[in-house]
Amino acid sequence: MIDLDALAALRAVAAEGSVVAAARATGFTPSAVSQQVKRLERQTGVPLLERVGRGVMLTSHGQHLVDAGARLLADLEEIESGLQRRTGAVAGRFRLAAFSTAIRGLVAPVVRDLAAAHPDLELVLDEREPWDTVDLVASGQAELGIVHRWGGVPLAVPEHLVSTPVARDLADLVVHREHPLARAATVTPHDLVDVPWIATPEGTICRQWLHRMYDGTGRPPRVAHVSGEFESHLALAAAGLGVALVPRLGRGPLDPDLVAVEVTDPVPTRLVDALHRRTMADSPAVAAVLAAFARLATD
Numbered sequence: 001m002i003d004l005d006a007l008a009a010l011r012a013v014a015a016e017g018s019v020v021a022a023a024r025a026t027g028f029t030p031s032a033v034s035q036q037v038k039r040l041e042r043q044t045g046v047p048l049l050e051r052v053g054r055g056v057m058l059t060s061h062g063q064h065l066v067d068a069g070a071r072l073l074a075d076l077e078e079i080e081s082g083l084q085r086r087t088g089a090v091a092g093r094f095r096l097a098a099f100s101t102a103i104r105g106l107v108a109p110v111v112r113d114l115a116a117a118h119p120d121l122e123l124v125l126d127e128r129e130p131w132d133t134v135d136l137v138a139s140g141q142a143e144l145g146i147v148h149r150w151g152g153v154p155l156a157v158p159e160h161l162v163s164t165p166v167a168r169d170l171a172d173l174v175v176h177r178e179h180p181l182a183r184a185a186t187v188t189p190h191d192l193v194d195v196p197w198i199a200t201p202e203g204t205i206c207r208q209w210l211h212r213m214y215d216g217t218g219r220p221p222r223v224a225h226v227s228g229e230f231e232s233h234l235a236l237a238a239a240g241l242g243v244a245l246v247p248r249l250g251r252g253p254l255d256p257d258l259v260a261v262e263v264t265d266p267v268p269t270r271l272v273d274a275l276h277r278r279t280m281a282d283s284p285a286v287a288a289v290l291a292a293f294a295r296l297a298t299d
Contacts, residue, residue: 002043004076007069008140009036010048010058014066015139018055025141027093027124040065073140074160078279090284091120097133098125098146101230102272105250106146106167110292121285130155130205137161137275144289145275150209151266157275164274166293169249171268172260174233176240182259189213189265196224196242198233210245213266234258 012022013033023030041048048062058066098107103125111123128136133145138158146166149155157163173192175182181191193214199221200206210221224242227233230251233244238255245268246260254260274293280286 002069003036003039004073006036006040006043007065008073009033010040010062011066011069011073011139012141013037013049013056014058014063015135015141017057025126025136027095074277074279077140077277078282082282088284089120090118090288092285093122093124094144094285094289095124095126095136095142096144096146096289097128097136097142099130099133099148100127101169101247101250102146102148103127103250106272106293106296110289110296114289114292118285118288121288134158134161134275137277140277143276143280143283144286146272147275148205148270148272150205150212150268150270152212153205153208155205160278161275162278162281164276164290165271166274166290167249167272167297169247169270169272171245171247171263171270173243173263174237174246174254174258174260175243176237177257177259178240179243179259181243181261184261186262186264188263189217192221192243193217193219194222197221198225198227198236198242198244199223200228201226204228206245209268213245213263213268 009022009026009028012026013019016022016025019033020030023033026033037049044061044065046061047059048065049056050059096107107125114121114123126136126142130147133142133147134155134157136142137145138161147155148169173181173187181187184191197210199210214221225236227236230246233246234255236242237244238257245263247270249270249272274290276286
């Protein structure tokens with residue numbers, strides 16, 4: 001009979017692209033993941049992985065097994081969630097993926113309370129970009145994910161995931177206190193046509209929003225410096241190297257040399273959602289974590 005833990009390990013390798021990445025995502029060692037896949041090969045009698053350069057890829061047999069086993073694993077997860085609901089047990093290993101500012105502004109504030117209220121719940125946190133979080137939750141490698149969407153910038157979410165609103169976050173223009181815009185009550189994109197920006201890398205959701213914000217100006221934003229971390233944006237702005245659009249969520253007190261100015265027309269708004277699989281709808285652990293975020297939003 002096929003070992004279900006080994007099947008889950010093979011699915012992780014398929015999703016992550018390597019044994020090492022699958023081990024990191026599942027919390028096992030690479031050796032343990034390799035042993036699980038080898039055990040599955042012995043049980044099925046067919047090769048499931050083949051080496052390609054320094055990595056691995058699924059054979060046609062392996063891909064068939066992952067595709068055919070997806071429904072089985074989902075059914076088992078739904079059964080397990082139903083049993084947990086019947087007992088009311090908030091327990092077990094719970095993997096939560098979230099973007100960096102959500103880790104600071106949403107997740108960290110509730111972790112201690114969750115641990116105190118549910119000592120049998122083992123929270124495992126993983127900082128990821130939103131699209132990576134969607135993949136982790138969709139493939140069963142995380143029980144819940146926190147993602148964000150900026151205005152009209154879409155984030156593709158598979159139909160087998162449930163999205164729950166968690167927070168609404170605004171971003172401000174952060175400038176050096178000697179910058180001419182530091183004295184403005186509000187600014188619009190038309191006021192920002194020629195300013196040098198400190199921005200996130202191309203392809204990120206935040207960078208896409210920055211370009212959308214400029215739609216009515218007839219000009220693209222002038223990006224002078226690129227960094228993936230908002231803390232770095234603040235440091236560069238404090239050095240007078242440009243302006244930055246920095247969300248309030250997870251943002252600490254500003255340096256005395258920095259000023260936050262509200263942006264209008266449009267207001268930079270992030271919608272923050274929690275994602276979980278529909279098969280976990282009855283999970284008391286999912287309900288407990290979502291309730292903790294809801295309480296934080298009303299405090």
